[in-house]
Amino acid sequence: MDASILLVGGDDFLATLLVRIRNLVSCTVEVAPSPNEAMPLIQAQQPDLVILQGNQTVSLELCRQIKEQTRLAWIYCLLLDLPTSKLAEAWQDDFWIMKCRAEALENGADAYLWLPQSDANGAALPKDTVMQQDRLLSAQIASGLRMVKNHRELMRTNDILSAIALSDPLTELNNRRALDWELPRQVQNSRSRSEQMSVLMLDVDYFKNINDTYGHPIGDRALQLISGRLRHNLRFRDTLFRYGGEEFVILLSGTDAQEALLVGRRLCRLIGDQPFAVNDDLNLEMTISAGVASLNDSDDSKGASLLQRADQNLLRAKAAGRNRVIGGQEGLKDKG
Incomplete structure (x- = not known):
């Protein structure tokens, strides 16, 4: 026994x-x-x-x-x-x-x-x-x-x-429920240790066109490939989540606004510079847009306001032409 x-x-x-x-x-x-x-x-x-x-x-x-x-x-x-x-x-x-x-x-x-x-x-x-x-x-x-x-x-x-329950079945990334649990924890850790932290929200540009042109199975495969490229190009302390649809969130612990902007820029380049071999017959060129926000004293303990600012900056990046990063409350732009 x-x-x-x-x-x-x-x-x-x-x-x-x-x-x-x-x-x-x-x-x-x-x-x-x-x-x-x-x-x-x-x-x-x-x-x-x-x-x-x-x-x-x-x-x-x-x-x-x-x-x-x-x-x-x-x-x-x-x-x-x-x-x-x-x-x-x-x-x-x-x-x-x-x-x-x-x-x-x-x-x-x-x-x-x-x-x-x-x-x-x-x-x-x-x-x-x-x-x-x-x-x-x-x-x-x-x-x-x-x-x-x-x-x-x-x-x-x-x-x-x-x-x-905390995993996205398509991409095998952490899902939104996992983010809802992890974000408040990282906010608390950041404040207790007096460290910086930032959030990077990403969105695949024109993803609807891929589904409409090639069908949802190809779209699903494209999301898997993007997820893999993102996952294998993050730093050890970064945490990647599939937020929903073609949106992703990355928690960047120990990272200030300028460094987060550099991370977003690098990921935009890694996604956009090399096509994705979806199958033997199809290579897809895709880009992403990103919004960055960094934790400040006025943010709530759950990180909701921090995430909202990252989302607003993502919307600005898409409105400004896509394939770029916007960070900071003032809307600092940086092309990918």
């Missing part, structure tokens, strides 16, 4: 349980002699299941710590008591066992087991009783590992669905 278990408790608890666990399940098993030493291991390795010595107050605290952290809360926590003698009447009292179970569950444990190692007189338990205890322990571990496996599969599915 491809799973990991961490045992946490005193020396006697670990010595008894370690052999028992390894005989019951095929997992990677590690030990931590105290909750204080266990937490760094849990944070670093994130075991599937943690088994803690139940009669320790610090075990309850460790359960709480695990469950309070979102990235660790899925770990299955089992509190286990292995009393070896009749320490008090309470050890054999059903009320006491229920009290221990309630405290364990209230503090975040997923399950609690009481498995005495001797009878009320301190004598060894019958073989059948030990076998049933092992069966119960094995079943509880298997149940916990199933829950963890289901959680991991659900998280993988969610990751895939999130990637699909």
Whole structure:
């Protein structure tokens, strides 16, 4: 079984349980002699299941710590008591066992087991009783590992669905929904670090003519080729999105207005200077227009006003003859 278990408790608890666990399940098993030493291991390795010595107050605290952290809360926590003698009447009292179970569950444990190692007189338990205890322990571990496996599969599915939801199926670029999530984050990062950032909005010139002349399949292929050329000619810190139709947005972190203008100019040249081989029989010459805007103090935290200025400058670039970049609130022009 491809799973990991961490045992946490005193020396006697670990010595008894370690052999028992390894005989019951095929997992990677590690030990931590105290909750204080266990937490760094849990944070670093994130075991599937943690088994803690139940009669320790610090075990309850460790359960709480695990469950309070979102990235660790899925770990299955089992509190286990292995009393070896009749320490008090309470050890054999059903009320006491229920009290221990309630405290364990209230503090975040997923399950609690009481498995005495001797009878009320301190004598060894019958073989059948030990076998049933092992069966119960094995079943509880298997149940916990199933829950963890289901959680991991659900998280993988969610990751895939999130990637699909944030990806444009035609170009495989980030889509507009992804932009709505990423733009506010970059605005916040830019301001917290006192760095510049800019937005570049691009539009394929006369793209409707391509669809009208050659059909939508050719238009789709043209968008794929343009997307690929843009993606492979961006800097590491730039983030490309398909905004919709034949429009694209690029977030330029750590980039001021003049540098953004240079980036837009370079991309216009890269698109316009070399035709696109759509198929064996058709090479299309295409150009793009671009609008640039840079973040300023008056922009809102979501970046909506920043994006709007880039869009306005894109409209100016198209109105001025296309195949060019316009940046800045004052409408600075620069031919591609």
